[in-house]
Amino acid sequence: MTSLLRLLTGQPQAAPRAVSRETVAIALADGRSVEVLRVRDPRARRIKLSVDERGPRLTLPLRASDIAGTRFVIEHGDWLLAQIARAGTDAPGLEPHRSASLPLRGAEVPLRWQAARYLRIQPGDDGIDIAAPEAVALKSLQRALRDFYEGQARADVGRWLPKYLPELPRAPSRLRYRVMSSQWGSLAPDGALSLDLSLVLAPPAAFEYVLVHELCHLIHADHSRAFWREVERRCPDWRDQREYFRHSGRALKARLRKLIAADE
Known part of the structure; x- marks a missing residue:
C-alpha cells in the first residue's frame, strides 16, 4: 500500500x-x-x-x-x-629496518638495510639492498617496494617475451602490472596485456606459464582444445604450474597485499 x-x-x-x-x-x-x-x-x-x-x-x-x-x-x-x-593473511608485513627477508621468485631473499638520506631498493649479489632514512615512513617504503617488484617483473618478462613473439599473430599492444583479486592475467580485445604483480613472488616457471597462457589468447580468444594445445607446445608442464596456483595462489596474493598495503 x-x-x-x-x-x-x-x-x-x-x-x-x-x-x-x-x-x-x-x-x-x-x-x-x-x-x-x-x-x-x-x-x-x-x-x-x-x-x-x-x-x-x-x-x-x-x-x-x-x-x-x-x-x-x-x-x-x-x-x-x-x-x-x-x-596467508597472517604473514608478516614490512617493518622498516627490521624485516629480515622478502619473497621473490619463489624464495625468501635476505634483506640488507642501510641508513641513508634517500630511499632506494635494489637487487644485490645475494639479496635485496634497502637504503632508507632511519625514520622512513612505512607508506613510502611500501610504494618503493611496489616499484621494485614491478621492475623485477618487467625484467623477467623482458627475458621471456622475445622467444614467443615470432610465433604470435601480433605482439601485445601494451603491458601493465596490477594487483588483481582473482585473476593472474588478462588480455583485452585491443591486445593490452595485464599481469598480476604477485606473480613476481612465484617461482619463475609459474610466472612464465601465466605469460604464455595470456599470449596464447592472441591466437585463440577462448579456452578451446586448440588453445590448450598452443599452451602445451610452449609450456609442457602447464598442469603442474596451474596446480601450484590452486594450492598457493591465495597466499601469494595475500603476501603481496600485506607487504605493499594494496587496496586495488
Whole structure:
C-alpha cells in the first residue's frame, strides 16, 4: 500500500542505505584476537563470514546486530583460523629496518638495510639492498617496494617475451602490472596485456606459464582444445604450474597485499 501511495502521489522512494565498512578486533574463544572487516550491506540477507587475500570479512544484513556478528565469528573461530592460515593473511608485513627477508621468485631473499638520506631498493649479489632514512615512513617504503617488484617483473618478462613473439599473430599492444583479486592475467580485445604483480613472488616457471597462457589468447580468444594445445607446445608442464596456483595462489596474493598495503 505504501508503494502504491508513493506512486500515486509522486513521492520519491527512500534511497537504500549505503554499505558501511569498519575493521574490528574480535577475541576468539582461545584468546587470540583477529582483525575482521565488518561490512553492513543492505543487500545482505544473512550473516556471512569469508576469507580472501584481503583477510577476514564479516557481512551483516541491516537487521543483524554487531553482537550477533561477533558471536557468529567466535562460533566459527576454528574454521576462520584455518582459512586465514590457508590464505596467508597472517604473514608478516614490512617493518622498516627490521624485516629480515622478502619473497621473490619463489624464495625468501635476505634483506640488507642501510641508513641513508634517500630511499632506494635494489637487487644485490645475494639479496635485496634497502637504503632508507632511519625514520622512513612505512607508506613510502611500501610504494618503493611496489616499484621494485614491478621492475623485477618487467625484467623477467623482458627475458621471456622475445622467444614467443615470432610465433604470435601480433605482439601485445601494451603491458601493465596490477594487483588483481582473482585473476593472474588478462588480455583485452585491443591486445593490452595485464599481469598480476604477485606473480613476481612465484617461482619463475609459474610466472612464465601465466605469460604464455595470456599470449596464447592472441591466437585463440577462448579456452578451446586448440588453445590448450598452443599452451602445451610452449609450456609442457602447464598442469603442474596451474596446480601450484590452486594450492598457493591465495597466499601469494595475500603476501603481496600485506607487504605493499594494496587496496586495488
